[in-house]
Amino acid sequence: MHTINQNVASLLRSVSAALLIKKESRFRIVAYDKAADAIEQMAQDIKALWKEGKLDDVPGVGESIRAHLDEYFKTGKVKHFEHTFKGIPAATFTLMHVPGIGPIRAYKLATTFHLENPKTAVRDLKKVAEEGKIAELESFGSKSQTLIMESLDRFIASEQSPSRMLMPYAAELADRVIAHLKKHKSVGTCDVLGSLRRGVPTIGDIDIACIVPEDQIAAVIKHFTEFPGLLKVDNAGGKKASIILPPRIRVDLRLESDNGYGAMLQYFTGSKAHNIKLREYAIGKGYSLSEWGIKKVEDRGPLAKGDEHKIMRFNTEEAFYGFLKMKVPPPELREGTNEIELALKDNLPNLIKLTDIKGDLHVHSDYDLKPSHDRGAHTFQEMSDRARALKYEYIGFSEHNPKQSGHTASQIVDIMKRRQEYIHKHVKGLPYFIGLEVDILPSGEIALPEKAIDYVDYLIVSVHSSFTQSKEQMTKRVKTALLYPKVRIFGHPTGRLLMKREGIDLNWDVIFDICKKRDIALEVNSSADRLDLPDTLVREGLKNGLRFAIDTDSHALEHMDTMKYGVSVARRGWCEKKDIVNALPLASLKKWIHAV
DNA sequence: GCCGTTTTCGGCCCGACTGTTTTCAGTCG
Numbered sequence: 001m002h003t004i005n006q007n008v009a010s011l012l013r014s015v016s017a018a019l020l021i022k023k024e025s026r027f028r029i030v031a032y033d034k035a036a037d038a039i040e041q042m043a044q045d046i047k048a049l050w051k052e053g054k055l056d057d058v059p060g061v062g063e064s065i066r067a068h069l070d071e072y073f074k075t076g077k078v079k080h081f082e083h084t085f086k087g088i089p090a091a092t093f094t095l096m097h098v099p100g101i102g103p104i105r106a107y108k109l110a111t112t113f114h115l116e117n118p119k120t121a122v123r124d125l126k127k128v129a130e131e132g133k134i135a136e137l138e139s140f141g142s143k144s145q146t147l148i149m150e151s152l153d154r155f156i157a158s159e160q161s162p163s164r165m166l167m168p169y170a171a172e173l174a175d176r177v178i179a180h181l182k183k184h185k186s187v188g189t190c191d192v193l194g195s196l197r198r199g200v201p202t203i204g205d206i207d208i209a210c211i212v213p214e215d216q217i218a219a220v221i222k223h224f225t226e227f228p229g230l231l232k233v234d235n236a237g238g239k240k241a242s243i244i245l246p247p248r249i250r251v252d253l254r255l256e257s258d259n260g261y262g263a264m265l266q267y268f269t270g271s272k273a274h275n276i277k278l279r280e281y282a283i284g285k286g287y288s289l290s291e292w293g294i295k296k297v298e299d300r301g302p303l304a305k306g307d308e309h310k311i312m313r314f315n316t317e318e319a320f321y322g323f324l325k326m327k328v329p330p331p332e333l334r335e336g337t338n339e340i341e342l343a344l345k346d347n348l349p350n351l352i353k354l355t356d357i358k359g360d361l362h363v364h365s366d367y368d369l370k371p372s373h374d375r376g377a378h379t380f381q382e383m384s385d386r387a388r389a390l391k392y393e394y395i396g397f398s399e400h401n402p403k404q405s406g407h408t409a410s411q412i413v414d415i416m417k418r419r420q421e422y423i424h425k426h427v428k429g430l431p432y433f434i435g436l437e438v439d440i441l442p443s444g445e446i447a448l449p450e451k452a453i454d455y456v457d458y459l460i461v462s463v464h465s466s467f468t469q470s471k472e473q474m475t476k477r478v479k480t481a482l483l484y485p486k487v488r489i490f491g492h493p494t495g496r497l498l499m500k501r502e503g504i505d506l507n508w509d510v511i512f513d514i515c516k517k518r519d520i521a522l523e524v525n526s527s528a529d530r531l532d533l534p535d536t537l538v539r540e541g542l543k544n545g546l547r548f549a550i551d552t553d554s555h556a557l558e559h560m561d562t563m564k565y566g567v568s569v570a571r572r573g574w575c576e577k578k579d580i581v582n583a584l585p586l587a588s589l590k591k592w593i594h595a596v
Numbered sequence: 597g598c599c600g601t602t603t604t605c606g607g608c609c610c611g612a613c614t615g616t617t618t619t620c621a622g623t624c625g
Contacts, residue, residue, distance in 0.1 A: 027608055031597035062598045102623050139622090143615060194625095205625090235624095237613050242625095252625075267610090272625070279609040284602075290610050302611085 002045045003502070008069065011081070012036035014093045017103035018084045021092070034060040037273065041335070043536030045505075047073055089114075091121035098122065100151045105140075112137060126152045150232075154248060163204070163248040166498060168528045168565060170196055170203035170249070177208060177227060177251055184223045186216035189261070193268040194252075197331045199568035201531040202498055205250040209268050212255040224253050260293060262314035266321070267291035273336025274329075281340055282324060294323060332571040351571045352550075354564050356583040360387060361396035361435060361489065362460055362523065362551030363560065367422070369415050370407065371400035372439055372447060373464060377556040380427045386557050388430045393586045397423065398435035398460050401448045409449040416448075416455040431586055433457040433593060437491055442466040444480025453486055458593050460523065460551075462491030463504060471505040478506060482514050488593055489549045490515065492525040492532040500529070508537065512544040518596055521549040521581045524573075526566030527559075538573025548573075549581050 016032035019025075038060040039046050049055060050073050055066045068078045088107060095106035095115070113128050115121045126149065128134060134145040165173070174192045181187050187210050191197070194207030212220050221241045225233045234242035234250060242252045256264040267275065268291065279289045288295045293311040295303075303310055314320040321328045326343040330351055333339040342348050363383050364376035376383075380397060387395040399419075402412045416436075423434055437460040439447040446461055453459070461481045469477065482490060493511075494503025515522060522541055525532045530553070533541065538548060550566040552559050570580060577583045581592055 025597085028597050030608075034598080060598070064597055100623070104622065139616065141616060147614090207625090235613055239612065268625095270625085272609095276609055283607095283609080288610080292611085300610090 005039050005046045008046050009036040009040040015081050017096055018088055020103045021107045035065050043540050089116055090118040091115040094118040094121040098151050098155045100147055164202045166528045167201050167203055174206045180227050184220050186212050197269050199332045199572055207252045207268050209254045209264050211258050211261050214257050217255045259315050260313045262316040262320045263293045264291050265317050269331050271335050274334035277336050277340055349574050349576050352575045352577050352580050354567045356577045357563055359392045359394040359582045360552050361549055361582055362398050363554040364399050369399055369419050370402045372403040373400040384427055384430045386560050394431045396433040396435045398437045401436055401438045404447055412449055413452045416452040420455040437462055439464050440481040444477040446481050446484050458488040459486045460489040460491040461487050463495050467504055474504050475507040475510050479514055489521050489523050491523045492530050493522055494532050496532055498529045512541055515546055521547045524548050524550045524566045524569050526552045526562045531569050535569050535572035547579055547581050
């Protein structure tokens with residue numbers, strides 16, 4: 001994600017908070033939040049978009065916010081915002097990020113205790129809390145004070161280590177929670193919902209729903225809050241509960257009886273943006289939606305006792321969406337772009353499935369060709385056998401290129417030649433292709449003598465060094481590399497490492513253009529910490545008519561089972577079977593590989 | 597402040613939980 005987008009989103013959220021503190025119209029407040037959400041989730045760099053005069057394309061950014069952003073990018077500040085912030089201590093905007101403290105309480109705490117410095121505000125407030133002063137404040141009490149102290153501690157700890165998790169690890173944790181829930185005899189079907197069901201690459205919290213008979217809900221919530229090793233029960237009411245698990249991951253549980261489960265699935269899968277858009281659409285049709293079902297608009301708001309029949313209940317998502325006369329959008333598409341419109345027209349894409357995948361074109365064996373980076377742990381034959389077990393029709397071997405230092409060009413050619421001979425002689429069974437993952441050097445040259453290209457079927461080119469070049473340099477560098485013969489795949493194109501390293505900055509229009517012309521596939525790398533190309537850019541690429549290779553980049557047999565994560569990224573990028581080269585049958589794939 | 601296949605004006609998603617209150621505000625998802 002672009003840091004600039006984060007900064008702008010955070011600025012807009014501060015404006016929203018300031019408006020809330022000043023008791024402005026709640027619709028203005030929401031408008032700033034919506035714009036912030038949209039900017040945070042965009043694939044493109046917001047400043048680049050501004051330079052092109054395309055800020056109007058961002059949903060939620062209208063005339064007013066566009067003018068403010070214009071001023072922001074030109075001068076670094078916005079007069080109107082500064083006026084809005086007037087009288088609000090800067091520490092307010094720090095404190096409101098502590099869970100349990102919102103803008104209003106943050107403002108009250110900051111002004112009452114004269115907390116000025118945003119950098120020390122959290123620790124300053126903790127001192128105040130320890131002195132017992134918060135409990136004396138109006139509308140606060142001793143319980144609020146305790147809660148705030150605990151929350152501050154967790155916040156301080158979380159500043160040192162992030163609390164988000166990579167999707168596969170979160171999935172594992174979710175499975176453990178479900179196993180615990182199922183130990184209770186009243187728990188029926190359980191589903192992992194929220195961002196995990198939508199396949200989001202990093203997970204902030206885990207959402208689980210279960211079918212439980214009405215009269216057993218309290219008992220199951222109690223059982224949930226007894227999950228071994230939990231850090232804290234965050235809240236537990238009569239309808240839902242939350243716990244915090246190490247390392248500070250929140251798990252939300254919702255329980256519903258069989259006949260209302262469909263509405264609960266829909267609500268709890270989200271995203272927030274999808275649900276808001278769906279509810280807005282429904283209002284236009286005279287219906288009000290919630291996790292409990294669908295009401296007529298005139299019955300909006302809490303129902304009186306005895307009026308429960310006024311809410312229609314749905315046991316499946318198909319029935320719920322069906323009532324609104326639309327198809328069920330696959331969870332991966334529920335991000336509030338245009339999936340509702342297409343679901344209404346029965347025009348949703350038929351997304352790629354794991355079972356459509358016919359091969360893996362990026363795997364590293366243990367064959368020693370003196371590589372520039374790490375070798376794999378298993379032989380060509382072992383990897384080929386695994387591919388066959390996965391019901392693939394072919395496999396592509398792609399060790400790293402031989403390292404250039406210590407080898408002359410002709411030695412490298414020789415190494416490559418021997419590798420080809422070795423594979424032809426020893427690998428039996430599944431049809432294979434001989435590939436190679438080659439470094440794109442800072443200059444844009446590839447780390448392989450041209451003559452060595454004769455000994456491969458295809459090349460994957462990837463950036464593995466000098467990540468901090470300027471956007472122009474980086475674009476030129478990658479473009480140069482993509483023009484070499486036999487380049488078929490651009491490997492992990494942004495080079496990002498989730499929660500560790502930002503992706504490289506590229507002019508994607510230029511890259512998409514050259515890939516389109518040469519029919520080069522962009523890789524969707526399935527490694528848990530890459531998931532690269534990111535889903536938003538997959539969708540952009542798709543709009544430009546590109547195709548993709550979903551690869552595991554395996555360095556060991558068990559990595560070959562991670563294809564599902566890449567598939568999930570491709571689905572979030574709206575890819576169908578026809579958009580994925582390694583969903584092609586052998587003959588068509590061969591044609592594509594040998595096209596350049 | 598944004599937005600439009602009902603609209604350029606008049607709407608704007610919905611509900612649960614908690615604490616401090618005695619009917620609701622704040623926060624969260």
